[in-house]
Amino acid sequence: MEPFRDNDLVAGLAALRPAARPAFAAELDERAAAGFPRRSSLGASPLSGLRARLRALPPRRLAFSAGAVALAAVAAATVVVAIGEPGTDSNLSSGYGDGVRLSERPNAAAGEESSGFLSKVSPLDSEAAPAAKAAPSAGGSSGVEQSNFNGSANYNSSFRLDRDIERSAEMVLGADAADVSKDASRVFEAVHAHRGIVLRSSIHDGDEGEAGASFELLIPSARLGDALAAFSGIAEVRSRHEATADITAPTVRTGELLRDSRAKIDSLLNQLSAAETDAERTAAEAKLRAERRHGAYLRSQLSSLQRRANLSRVSLRIESGAGPTAPGAESGWGVGDALGDAGHILAIAAAVTIVGLAILAPLVLIALLAWLVNRTRIRRGRERALE
């Protein structure tokens, strides 16, 4: 028999070519016409359906969808973080930055930190601190009435209905450089109109940002609210803080000590008049001098406390140049604020993205490694199937 030639080989292989059964071919045509419906759709879980849909998506559309989902997640997280961030509401909505906040700080903080002069309390005044801490944080003039009386037993001994309240305020006004002198004059007028005292004042002329004025004032506490209202009418208020501290306890205690001291002085005077020897007289005079010094110190303390209760210290500054709100602007929110807010939002979005990536990156890396390992395993298994 002749050996195989190329034509024989091709013809022979064609004869050996497997052919599909007509029934199978017809069935496959039907399925093709129906768009190859999934044969195992009855037992398929929603997850497998989703996976099949994702696999069917073109890579570009899949990447676009994943990017959109990631963007939406970052936006949602940014909104949540921005809303939940302390202080952001005022920064974003009011545009005042640290702007007008009426006594937002607790009284204790105001009494010990915010008002510099309030921190300079004498040992006797130290009892004011717990009293101030006991006061609610509502602040302002209302804080006086809302002070609670949960102090110690020592404090209860000094319980009084008419409280001695020390009040202070800080205010910053914004004005044009050309108006600083005029506004400073109006400050003086307002102080005098409210029977206040100007402890210290300083006025600087100059260009925008350089011109300004500062005042340290004492205003009768009963007229503090009116005075602040008058100051607010002079120029745009850029910031305003008020603080209160209850100094009833040290006042009462100092008064009691002063009464004791006076009684002791009377007693010493009696001893002095009854002294029969020089030695007794000398000793009584020495005690009397010491007690009088002590009494003078207590009177000074009591006077100081009463002055602090009667006169409120006000620190007032007039600034020129761009502040949180441009002087003369009708709206409280300008382009600068918008840029600031935009930067703030972008910073939050960047932080959210970084945190998200820090969480997701290891997970994605692990998933990628698992996918690669699985793919390699399947490929090797397929190649081994032919060996």
Next chain:
Amino acid sequence: MKGRLGRSRGVNGTLVATAEEAPREADLAFDRLYRSSRDDVYAYVASMVRDTAAAEEVTATAFERAYRKRSRFDSRRGEPRAWLFGIARNAALDELRRRGRQAELAAEPADLAAAPAHESAEESERRLALAAGLATLAPRERELIALKFFAGLANAEIAAVLGLSESNAGTKLHRAVTKLREACDGAL
């Protein structure tokens, strides 16, 4: 998507499209690919799995997978037939892995025994010699023969299916054909 039309005979199906929307380009291209490749895919798969029922199952699975992925096909990365046969090859190898069988590319013994009535004794002897020669080839060589002569792929398409260069695929195919001829001559 460029397809070779007319290779498969008797294909009557047309991919479905709703009345509201015209069939997309990907659907039309897949329809052309299906019509031209149905019988070729079956012949190749049947050669791989050597079981009629399994071949039908794998062929259907291959077309189903290809249909699901049709929008992901990128014509810049290769010919559609090579892409389709790559899917069919993976499906066939998965079936072989699942069954734990070794691939054998010769036709089923039952098919070989079913000789045509008009066949002469010499033709029958040559056919049996060819089947025996196929059986002596290594599985990878038999797969090359199946892709070339059963599925009718060009060397470039075979290279794409197997992940080889075209010249390498051509060389391997030439060696396989030479080896098959020698085996057939030895069997006569």
